[in-house]
Amino acid sequence: MSKNFYVTTPIYYVNGDPHVGSAYTTIAADVLARYKKSKGFDVFFLTGTDEHGQKVEEAAKMRELTPQAWTDSMAPRFIDMWKALDINYTDFIRTTEPRHKDAVKKILKTVHDKGDIYKGEYEGKYCVSCETFVPENQIVNGNHCPDCGKELRTVKEESYFFKMSKYQDALLDHIEKHPDFILPHSRKNEVVSFIKQGLQDLSISRNTFEWGIPI
Ligand SMILES: [Zn+2]
Structure with a gap:
């Protein structure tokens, strides 16, 4: 085999x-x-x-x-x-x-059917370059991205969210039961301490621009 x-x-x-x-x-x-x-x-x-x-x-x-x-x-x-x-x-x-778009739609549908997607509103500091919202406690130099150093924009938009917080305990449990799930172990420890700080629900849609896969 x-x-x-x-x-x-x-x-x-x-x-x-x-x-x-x-x-x-x-x-x-x-x-x-x-x-x-x-x-x-x-x-x-x-x-x-x-x-x-x-x-x-x-x-x-x-x-x-x-x-x-x-x-x-x-x-x-x-x-x-x-x-x-x-x-x-x-x-x-x-x-x-098309094969990528189809896979994205299939995954979103599966997650949606499980009740793990909801509509909410998101206001936060957004890095266009990294395409990510930056939590308040990670902003550097006044109003800049911790990863790329560029200036952040304040963005408020309606958004779909994935209920990531729901999976916090299950993830910790899985990692604990399978010690080699994340290697090397030093990285595993980083991930575990990140999860233990509390997982936030994840904004999975954008409506301030057009170029994407429609939900
Ligand atoms: Zn950035």
Whole structure:
């Protein structure tokens, strides 16, 4: 019986060209995939591009292109880069592909049918670059993003939320019962202490821009 091994890079945002950081994570994944293959594993190595969101919409607008035209011009830059570096991936996914959109809709429907999605209102500090809301206690330098350092915007919008808080205890329980679920253990401890601070429900929709998968 062959053993399966799955590895993925982050999927890269197409608001700019691939850079040394994208090369670093992709080469690391490629090395790991080749090693596992040499050990007889059946390897699936995924990479791809993350093509939705406000900063992609803005990057397209700046060049007077539609977001689709912009992402269509950007994805090959990544593909060419991995070719130049002889990256031996199994599949390259673009989030504008129908197969990705179908998977997202299926997952959301499953979660919705379980009663874990509700409509609420979100007001918070938003980083356009990272496409994430930043909690008050993580804001740095007055009004800046802790991850990328850029200035935050105050955003208030109606939003769908995933009831992540509901799963806090189940997650802790699972991690405790399966000590090797997160490796290395130093990372496991980080995750556990993050969860113990309390999981917030997660805003999973945006209505301040158009370029996304409609819910
Ligand atoms: Zn940021």
